[in-house]
Amino acid sequence: MTHVAAGAARHGPGPLATMGAVTDLDDLVVRMSGVTVRRGRNELLADVDWNVELDERWVVLGPNGAGKTTLLRLAAAELFPTSGTVDLLDERLGKVNIFELRPRIGFSSGAFAARVPGDELVRDVVVSAGYAVVGRWREEYDKIDIDRAMELLGAMGVEQLAERTFGTLSEGERKRVLIARALMTDPELLLLDEPAAGLDLGGREDLVARLSALAADPDAPAIVLVTHHVEEIPPGFTHALLLREGRPVAAGLVDDVITAENLSKTFDQDLLLERSGYRFFARRR
Numbered sequence: 001m002t003h004v005a006a007g008a009a010r011h012g013p014g015p016l017a018t019m020g021a022v023t024d025l026d027d028l029v030v031r032m033s034g035v036t037v038r039r040g041r042n043e044l045l046a047d048v049d050w051n052v053e054l055d056e057r058w059v060v061l062g063p064n065g066a067g068k069t070t071l072l073r074l075a076a077a078e079l080f081p082t083s084g085t086v087d088l089l090d091e092r093l094g095k096v097n098i099f100e101l102r103p104r105i106g107f108s109s110g111a112f113a114a115r116v117p118g119d120e121l122v123r124d125v126v127v128s129a130g131y132a133v134v135g136r137w138r139e140e141y142d143k144i145d146i147d148r149a150m151e152l153l154g155a156m157g158v159e160q161l162a163e164r165t166f167g168t169l170s171e172g173e174r175k176r177v178l179i180a181r182a183l184m185t186d187p188e189l190l191l192l193d194e195p196a197a198g199l200d201l202g203g204r205e206d207l208v209a210r211l212s213a214l215a216a217d218p219d220a221p222a223i224v225l226v227t228h229h230v231e232e233i234p235p236g237f238t239h240a241l242l243l244r245e246g247r248p249v250a251a252g253l254v255d256d257v258i259t260a261e262n263l264s265k266t267f268d269q270d271l272l273l274e275r276s277g278y279r280f281f282a283r284r285r
């Protein structure tokens with residue numbers, strides 16, 4: 001195992017855990033080797049090698065169309081690579097029953113949010129993850145599951161919304177409810193696709209703080225967070241992968257990877273990077 005201290009100390013220098021450095025194969029939650037995803041003549045991902053260990057919290061950054069969602073959908077067992085291999089939780093994609101694998105992975109995405117019926121009770125949106133469904137199919141859930149759903153809604157600061165319908169929530173409230181749902185099955189891997197998209201400044205800051213607290217929890221699963229913005233990197237996230245046109249620009253510890261030079265390459269802009277405490281801010285030079 002790569003030993004990285006919990007919480008804010010995760011940003012400090014530590015052993016490299018990916019891309020050619022020391023890894024303990026037993027602790028690998030995601031292992032991608034030579035992964036290419038092709039659609040027609042388009043290479044959505046090209047020859048990607050990427051490992052995630054169980055105590056790591058990754059942020060994946062890149063411009064629109066860089067392949068971030070494609071990468072996350074592979075990690076969620078929603079897509080298969082055109083070539084290369086993807087191992088998730090010790091199972092090889094293509095050789096495992098994905099319906100057994102998926103409950104072990106929590107995935108929150110805008111695409112999923114769009115599928116939740118607007119008249120579904122918030123509590124049911126969360127609790128139904130344990131039954132791998134969405135849409136009210138079962139009026140009676142077990143008390144232990146409802147208690148857990150309420151606890152997770154509480155951890156995301158939205159327990160007071162439990163009896164509201166999903167369709168009446170604001171964007172920020174929906175995002176938090178869907179993160180609670182993604183955690184409902186006690187997953188070994190948590191995938192968050194742009195959880196701060198569409199949030200106002202207060203909503204974003206609140207979410208960043210909650211994700212930072214989750215990152216510091218030693219019982220939390222491995223986390224992969226996709227974002228466009230360095231401002232949204234929660235303190236405590238340990239690793240970063242920068243993607244551009246389907247290819248990694250850099251991957252490794254946050255402090256090594258989040259640099260003005262790497263970001264300028266990734267976003268094809270001359271960028272200035274500032275740091276305040278454990279937060280990052282970027283703008284054009």
Ligand SMILES: Nc1ncnc2c1ncn2[C@@H]1O[C@H](COP(=O)(O)OP(=O)(O)OP(=O)(O)O)[C@@H](O)[C@H]1O
Nearest residue numbers: 039040042044062063064065066067068069070071
């Ligand atoms: N089925 C498809 N056929 C052809 N091209 C596709 C297909 N699906 C996705 N693409 C293209 O693949 C590229 C990568 O898409 P992806 O959604 O992974 O990018 P992204 O980094 O998540 O982008 P964004 O930040 O805009 O959400 C995009 O250029 C997209 O248009």
